[in-house]
Amino acid sequence: MTQPLFRVDVSKEQFVFSAAHFITFAGDICERLHGHNYAVRASVEGPLDENRYVVDFIALRDAVLAETSQLDHHVILPASHAEIKITSDAKETTATFRDRRWVFPNEDCVILPVVNTTAEEIARVIAERVMRATREKFGDALTWLEVAVDENAGQWGVCRMPWA
Numbered sequence: 128m129t130q131p132l133f134r135v136d137v138s139k140e141q142f143v144f145s146a147a148h149f150i151t152f153a154g155d156i157c158e159r160l161h162g163h164n165y166a167v168r169a170s171v172e173g174p175l176d177e178n179r180y181v182v183d184f185i186a187l188r189d190a191v192l193a194e195t196s197q198l199d200h201h202v203i204l205p206a207s208h209a210e211i212k213i214t215s216d217a218k219e220t221t222a223t224f225r226d227r228r229w230v231f232p233n234e235d236c237v238i239l240p241v242v243n244t245t246a247e248e249i250a251r252v253i254a255e256r257v258m259r260a261t262r263e264k265f266g267d268a269l270t271w272l273e274v275a276v277d278e279n280a281g282q283w284g285v286c287r288m289p290w291a
């Protein structure tokens with residue numbers, strides 16, 4: 128008989144983070160700076176442990192919250208975009224795209240290791256960081272971790288990472 132599959136999902140009001148960003152699309156269209164109230168859901172699949180848990184909801188919740196809290200009330204900028212260039216001095220962070228320029232106080236910015244600050248890429252970064260933070264506690268038996276980021280009331284970017 129096939130074994131049942133188990134999963135836990137955490138999707139909390141506390142995970143909502145308000146942040147500003149802009150992306151490029153269709154080659155060379157660069158959005159204006161704008162904000163979203165991003166929502167986040169995280170899921171983990173695997174066998175049940177001795178508690179009959181996949182993982183403890185609370186541990187997963189706290190690991191996700193640690194990441195979303197760092198993004199709340201910040202401008203999210205891409206570290207690896209081909210044309211959006213980010214530089215920082217002691218005080219300010221400057222983003223440029225061709226002849227456009229945005230200048231922010233350093234403390235208002237979070238620069239993520241992404242090509243474009245899409246919901247999919249933000250989901251990947253959160254997933255990588257949550258996996259790193261929980262790997263020791265959750266062990267090796269899980270099959271995958273998924274993080275979903277909602278940019279605008281039902282527009283989700285989702286990243287599923289093998290628990291390898």
Ligand SMILES: Nc1nc2c(c(=O)[nH]1)N=C([C@H](O)[C@H](O)COP(=O)(O)OP(=O)(O)OP(=O)(O)O)CN2
Pocket residue numbers: 150158244245246247278279282284
């Ligand atoms: N697969 C993806 N598609 C799009 C993404 C994304 O991250 N992944 N992102 C965008 C833009 O960021 C866009 O700004 C989305 O914001 P939204 O407010 O939903 O766009 P609208 O222009 O329709 O704004 P309204 O205020 O709702 O009119 C696009 N696609």
